Amino acid sequence: MRMGRWFVLAAALALIALRAPRLLLRPRLWAEEGSDFFHHAWHSSFWSAIVFTPPEAAGYLNLAATLPAAIAAHTVALETVPLVFTASSLLPLLLSISIILFGRSLVWNTPGRQAVTIAILLFCPAATGEVWLNSINAQIYWGFAGLCILCEDLDDRSPGAVAIFLATLVVGGLSGAYTNFLLPAFVLKALQERSPVAYAAIAILVFSTAIQVAFVLWSDAVGLRSDRWEGLPPDWARAIAHSLYAQIAVPLVGRDIGRWVATNAGAVATLSWLSASLLAILAVGSAALVFERRRGAPSHLLVVAFASVAVATTLSAQDSLAGGRYAVLPGFTLLLILMEQTRNNREGWRRACAGGLVTLALAIGALGYQKDPAFSCPVVCPDWHEEVARWRRDADTPMRIWPHRYQAVWTVRLEPDRSRPETPGAAHGNLQFPFVAPPRTSQPPPTTKPVTNFPARRVHP
Secondary structure, eight states: OHHHHHHHHHHHHHHHHHHOHHHHHSOOOBTHIIIIIIHHHHTSOHHHHHTOOOTTBOOOOOHHHHHHHHHHHHHSOGGGHHHHHHHHHHHHHHHHHHHHHHSOBSSOOSHHHHHHHHHHHHHOTTOOGGGSSOGGGHHHHHHHHHHHHHTBOOTTOOHHHHHHHHHHHHHHHTSOSTTGGGHHHHHHHHHHHOOHHHHHHHHHHHHHHHHHHHHHHHHHHHTOBOGGGOSSOSOHHHHHHHHHIIIIIHHHHHHHHHHHHHHTHHHHHTSHHHHHHHHHHHHHHHHHHHOOOSTTOHHHHHHHHHHHHHHHHHHHSGGGOOOGGGGHHHHHHHHHHHHHTTSTTSOHHHHHHHHHHHHHHHHHHHHTTTOOGGGOOSSOOOOHHHHHHHHHHOTTSOEEEEEEOSSOEEEEOOOOOTTSOSSTTOOOTTOOTTTSOOOOSSOOOOSOOOOOOSSSOOOOO
16 A cells, blocks of 8 residues: 555656656746746845745735745855756645645545545646746645645644644745635634644634735735735626636636637527526536535535635636636646545445546646646747856846747846855855845845836736
8 A cells, every 4th residue: 555655656756747847857937936036035135035025916925936036046056046946846746745645634535536636736727837836836736735734634643744734834825825715614624623733724824814914915005016906806797707717617628628618608698598507507416516415524625615715816816817827726626526526425426427527627637738838938948057157248138037938028137246156056155044144246236127028017826
């Protein structure tokens, strides 16, 4: 049994590497990783880098991005900076897989179900390449790690396991909103289990949520926060329809089929009786599929988690269109709900329907596993080592970073700093990490964002 788990772990690691091998062999900086977080960390102290909030963003703390930026800017040679970001983004993936395989889950309690859960993590059609192996979107995978803890039996666990679970929730809660969106489900879990660890999990999520709210209010007060998140959705019908498409259709049938259905829905909508009948059948069938009268059923936790995450992402998304990265965690949760319905004590028809939907989703996700546009570069794939070499020859040269496409050219400009190593592997002789900021021999540039040539900034939640 234990050898089988190690075999599944090795297979999962191989699949992670095979999705986009270039990102591991030649790590890169992705978008705001370089232009915002690393740029600020390079020109500021270690602690300032950790609490940094980018201008014109959502205004919350993203520890999953700020901590790697601080470490990369103050502890390693410039050539190895992307490796720090990539390694940090791998951590929640590896942690989730370890909890699935070696934990004590209420949902994936057999080797086969553990393998399917890992497949959901890797092949879910909603898991766009835009969120793969970069620190600014690692908060989504920290949210999945929170889902794994939600499905764990937290009663009477070893001190080591408890420490890992609570530390995961701390990092996830301070790395964005996704883990905090799971708070209602953890409240229900505490009511079911009444274990000290469950109560501690609630306390952590309440604390991290308060910290994030404080950061948002502070960003509003000083004028850093983007006005694109102000107010409630102007068009509720449009927001809800888009969420149904992005958070239910895409995770089940992928973007291509989901987009075809969405664009052709108008023809069905003209037949009111047919539309009403289809919606009624879909609503009744979905409710019958996930409803379970047994008190304390794990499916209840996942249903509450899906509802809270789906609603919260819709309310917090730009223009209230909760697609793309906003739909990844709801997509994970939806497939876990369906997998939970395939237990042996469920009716045969229900297991067949749920299993068929999960199989279809994973097959579609596997077919497009390596084909995401985020892994391709229509213009050029900037190589960080080459960009650093050019910068060392001419410090006024902006370093190109991913993505580098026809209409979006991302760069980062760094002020030369003679206190930093000039060659790979050189030591920081006068760096007093982390309590004292390194000395500067040149003034940092003004606190403005790097100049880019794309029409509109993409801001990550």
